[in-house]
Amino acid sequence: MASLEFSFPSISFFKALSDESRLKIVGALAANERSVEELATLLDLRAPTVSHHLAKLKEVGLVDMRSEGTTHIYHLVMSEVRSLAKRVLSLDSMETFTEDVVPDAWERKILGDFFDGQRLKEIPASRKKREVVLRWLVERFNAGKRYTEKEVNAIIGKHHPDFATLRRELICAKLLARESGIYWRT
Amino acid sequence: MASLEFSFPSISFFKALSDESRLKIVGALAANERSVEELATLLDLRAPTVSHHLAKLKEVGLVDMRSEGTTHIYHLVMSEVRSLAKRVLSLDSMETFTEDVVPDAWERKILGDFFDGQRLKEIPASRKKREVVLRWLVERFNAGKRYTEKEVNAIIGKHHPDFATLRRELICAKLLARESGIYWRT
DNA sequence: CATCTAATTAGATATATATCAAAATAATAG
DNA sequence: CTATTATTTTGATATATATCTAATTAGATG
Incomplete structure (x- = not known):
């Protein structure tokens, strides 16, 4: 899948959170684990749309899933949230955003x-x-x-x-x- | 401008950083203040493109600009970087992402x-x-x-x-x- | 004032992607 | 095995946006 291949690790993190629906999903999961259908009802979207967003969040490791019958129950991976957040925060890591740019x-x-x-x-x-x-x-x-x-x-x-x-x-x-x-x- | 009106404060921050060119710009500015033309050379883009990205970064307060003749010299606003980052990272703030969602x-x-x-x-x-x-x-x-x-x-x-x-x-x-x-x- | 340069704005285009409906898959119940 | 239910995949569509060229604006210089 093409969207996995970014030059920087950080950009996929930002891209994952740069959509309003995905941000709402993260917010909903911060309070509680939830099924696809439940999220769809909460956000007033169709299930395929939510499934699509969850796949993107899963791709960057922000959420994970467990099955219960045919129901898929998603939850936040807080360790990943924190580690990614920290990596992104510091000025040092920002300077690496231009790693592949010829400096002179x-x-x-x-x-x-x-x-x-x-x-x-x-x-x-x-x-x-x-x-x-x-x-x-x-x-x-x-x-x-x-x-x-x-x-x-x-x-x-x-x-x-x-x-x-x-x-x-x-x-x-x-x-x-x-x-x-x-x-x-x- | 429509892109200013988001439901959440945080999403504009993520959107601003969810583009590879803008991340590179932030990286370049983390090392040094730079003019539009200089950034265009560094990133191998045309000046209008860089100008467009700088406008978006300025909109969310991540960068600011000072004029020197016709040259516009942009620099990172680190205080804003830190404050936005902090606001965005905590679990508490994540729960506010769903503020407008009917919880039940x-x-x-x-x-x-x-x-x-x-x-x-x-x-x-x-x-x-x-x-x-x-x-x-x-x-x-x-x-x-x-x-x-x-x-x-x-x-x-x-x-x-x-x-x-x-x-x-x-x-x-x-x-x-x-x-x-x-x-x-x- | 005319000219030059740096930056921005406007307009055009191509790519990315959020969304939905319909079809396919997977797990369970009868 | 068939029917049902939850999810995912596929395909289509509409919107958003990154990028470019051309035109415009704003300072500076002669």
């Missing part, structure tokens, strides 16, 4: 857009994009080394003619520091 | 189906339905009073000829108790 796709796109090999075609107008370019530029400097302004200009100048603006931006973004004419990486 | 719809349906006025048309075969009828029957007895078997048979007999079976069932369901020929409500 943005940076690579910007650098690809604005650079022609080593040459910066244009200084980005938007602050966020400019920052990406500046972070790339500052990598052209050695971490421990100290530079004169002339040396800084030369290095930046290899990538773009307006070295003065870029030098100022690097200081402003606190990527380079300056004291009495001497520059270094922060 | 089932019992009334069964009684309507099986009774013709005071007369029980038939003893339900299924245990769950039989239990409803038995609970109605036991109400015909006074809570403090003690009855001989003859009296018990007479009372049950007013509603159905097979008083012996029903009397046995009442004992079995622990609705009536018996000791040395004397019966009383439990």
Whole structure:
């Protein structure tokens, strides 16, 4: 069944609870175990509809069923409710929602857009994009080394003619520091 | 906008997180605030699509936005994440999912189906339905009073000829108790 | 003011899914 | 074995919605 195959474990949990009827079913089962017919009466739905919803809830382990004759009696699986809930809650688990996303796709796109090999075609107008370019530029400097302004200009100048603006931006973004004419990486 | 009007507060929360793209957005924002374009690049979607999802997340208060020029920078509202999550997780809150459901719809349906006025048309075969009828029957007895078997048979007999079976069932369901020929409500 | 860029809105489309009626299955009672 | 009852499965349908392109809006820049 296709609906079982999600990229993240959490999404099936949210999907299972993102329907009003299923939420009502969970609510009804929180108070008491109930048969399909009973739930159908309570929610004013036909039995096949309820059966369909129960199947989805069962798929993610939120409910389970026991037979009594032809009657199927469903109940909440509270341990699963709690464990899923906990997993979903923390910020840590949220960060895993993007596990399969390439984390520097943005940076690579910007650098690809604005650079022609080593040459910066244009200084980005938007602050966020400019920052990406500046972070790339500052990598052209050695971490421990100290530079004169002339040396800084030369290095930046290899990538773009307006070295003065870029030098100022690097200081402003606190990527380079300056004291009495001497520059270094922060 | 129609999607704002749900019967329960919780369902909008689940709906907001029941889409893979929106979960990824939340994940990306958990690590860092980001612009629409940046999110679009990260998730490999067009900007309008991301904008659409951000609007939904904003609707339920999970994210908020600040402008920087024409750039809109979105961030998670963690307090809202936590408060919504907490509200949603407890068993108590689950029972409120059925607030608008008539709680004894089932019992009334069964009684309507099986009774013709005071007369029980038939003893339900299924245990769950039989239990409803038995609970109605036991109400015909006074809570403090003690009855001989003859009296018990007479009372049950007013509603159905097979008083012996029903009397046995009442004992079995622990609705009536018996000791040395004397019966009383439990 | 004209232009550019980022974001949003509008409109279109395709997919997903909630619901129901009818048919099939399963368990029990006679 | 046949009939009955509770549930599930199937098939059909209508609604919801995720996504895209094109058009519009809103700031910023020259």
